Amino acid sequence: MRGYSQLADIESLLLNIPDKNIRDYAGEAIVSYSAGAYRSAIVSIWITVVYDPYQKFRLLNEQYGDKAAKKCIEAIDDIRSNPDKKQITAWEREILKKAYESVKIITSTEYEHLDRIQKDRHRCAHPVLDDEGFLFQPTPELTRTHIRTAIEVLLSKPPIIGKAAGDALIRDVEETSYFPDDLEGVKKALHKRHFQTSEKYRLNLFKLSLKKILFLEPDDTDTIERYILIFQCLLQEYRQTFESIERESISRIIDKVKEERYNFLLEIIYMESSFWDNTPEFIQEQLRQYCLAKSPRRRKETIELLHAMAVMPELEDKVIDLYIHHFNSITRERFIGYLEDINFIENNSNLLKKMVAYNIKVFCKSGRYDHATSYKKSLIIPVIEMMDEEQVRSILNLSISEQQNNTNDQLAYCTSCYKEIFQKTIDKYPDTLSDWVNFIEKKRERNWSNFEELEELVENKKL
Numbered sequence: 001m002r003g004y005s006q007l008a009d010i011e012s013l014l015l016n017i018p019d020k021n022i023r024d025y026a027g028e029a030i031v032s033y034s035a036g037a038y039r040s041a042i043v044s045i046w047i048t049v050v051y052d053p054y055q056k057f058r059l060l061n062e063q064y065g066d067k068a069a070k071k072c073i074e075a076i077d078d079i080r081s082n083p084d085k086k087q088i089t090a091w092e093r094e095i096l097k098k099a100y101e102s103v104k105i106i107t108s109t110e111y112e113h114l115d116r117i118q119k120d121r122h123r124c125a126h127p128v129l130d131d132e133g134f135l136f137q138p139t140p141e142l143t144r145t146h147i148r149t150a151i152e153v154l155l156s157k158p159p160i161i162g163k164a165a166g167d168a169l170i171r172d173v174e175e176t177s178y179f180p181d182d183l184e185g186v187k188k189a190l191h192k193r194h195f196q197t198s199e200k201y202r203l204n205l206f207k208l209s210l211k212k213i214l215f216l217e218p219d220d221t222d223t224i225e226r227y228i229l230i231f232q233c234l235l236q237e238y239r240q241t242f243e244s245i246e247r248e249s250i251s252r253i254i255d256k257v258k259e260e261r262y263n264f265l266l267e268i269i270y271m272e273s274s275f276w277d278n279t280p281e282f283i284q285e286q287l288r289q290y291c292l293a294k295s296p297r298r299r300k301e302t303i304e305l306l307h308a309m310a311v312m313p314e315l316e317d318k319v320i321d322l323y324i325h326h327f328n329s330i331t332r333e334r335f336i337g338y339l340e341d342i343n344f345i346e347n348n349s350n351l352l353k354k355m356v357a358y359n360i361k362v363f364c365k366s367g368r369y370d371h372a373t374s375y376k377k378s379l380i381i382p383v384i385e386m387m388d389e390e391q392v393r394s395i396l397n398l399s400i401s402e403q404q405n406n407t408n409d410q411l412a413y414c415t416s417c418y419k420e421i422f423q424k425t426i427d428k429y430p431d432t433l434s435d436w437v438n439f440i441e442k443k444r445e446r447n448w449s450n451f452e453e454l455e456e457l458v459e460n461k462k463l
Helices: 002-016 020-034 038-064 067-081 085-101 108-125 140-155 163-174 183-195 199-214 221-237 239-244 247-254 259-271 281-292 299-309 313-326 329-341 349-364 369-386 389-401 415-425 430-443 451-462
Strands: none
Touching: 002 020, 002 140, 020 038, 020 140, 038 067, 038 085, 038 108, 038 140, 067 085, 085 108, 108 140, 163 183, 163 199, 163 221, 183 199, 183 221, 199 221, 199 239, 199 247, 199 259, 221 239, 221 259, 259 281, 259 299, 281 299, 281 313, 299 313, 299 329, 313 349, 329 349, 329 369, 349 369, 349 389, 369 415, 389 415, 389 430, 415 430, 415 451, 430 451
8 A cells, every 4th residue: 555655646746747758758767666667767767857958958949049058959969960879878977967057957956866866877777786796776765766856856847947047037128129018018928938937936036136126237227117017026926935035135135236226126115015124224224314315306206205105104204394395286286196106095094194184274275266276176186085084074174164254265166176075985984974064054155156066966965
């Protein structure tokens, strides 16, 4: 029973080998093992180990233009075409070494494990005698270990790992003009070519992308933004792989960030706040000073500051001060758009609460009709969906109290704005209906334009 379950175990490993030819060759080794022909099994699995990297070299050369793989294939083909048949075994001896040192599709540890198979293959295929004059006789355990190692370390792995795959990604991102510039497009572009690979390769993609963003060439904003999209896509698709990265290795990468790329580091930190904990303290302090020195007027600078707030809440006072005392109405309207651009709204209620409260106050205090209609457009309509229940009540009550002593109600031409507030908030905050009823009663005699439409909406909701 024990032998059967062990055989079934290694037979199940065949399902992990994607290439049919490789799977068939490995299957021959398992047939020999099941028959007790252990020397034959080791020879068969070694032949499979030799053939597998050869096939992968061909794929890397033909599909990815990998120079190291091309050089290896050319060398092997030269040996195969040489009439001196003694050289035929030369490429068999060297192919594992080339897979490790040149093409880099296996690690040093994997190379050592596979090399043990090669050594035992020589003992099995030649009349090698031990000290007592007996032929080498592998045990069932040794044979099974070699078969399992070959499948798990090499045969089941895709060819796109290590340096070759990294080079392929770099070519896709940096040497093509059609690489997408949106998250969904990037996801589609990467899924078949780069994501359907090994865990090890995806881990390397994380590190490569982060290095490209923070300090590697080219120093080109469009290219760096592409790598940011790749990094974001990786985070969404392979969170577990990201969590497996040693935090020290992330710190070492961040430690090399160029000052002119602080803005990109802030974007990465906003995307994944745990990076702040992995940022060396002296860089954290430099980022604080970098942000405090900013007086943003343009989108890029403003968004940098908003990104920084994710991990530096002390910047909130600076942002509010800029918003209230230094931005004009146009800049404030743009600023609200920036918040939406970076999905800032959901997780930063304190800042938004202060901004919306300020907008409501400015709007309700309007001293001229044209100011009111301008503020309606730039300050109120963009933040309606950000309003909480308290703020809905606030705009209604302030609209009454701030204008009640004015002969002319300066908000009289803003009925459409209040209609929009009512329609977008009443189902969310049904308890504000009484405030709307009070608002209607107070404003009914103030000669508002199209007031009947708002009044009808409120009355219908009462029913």
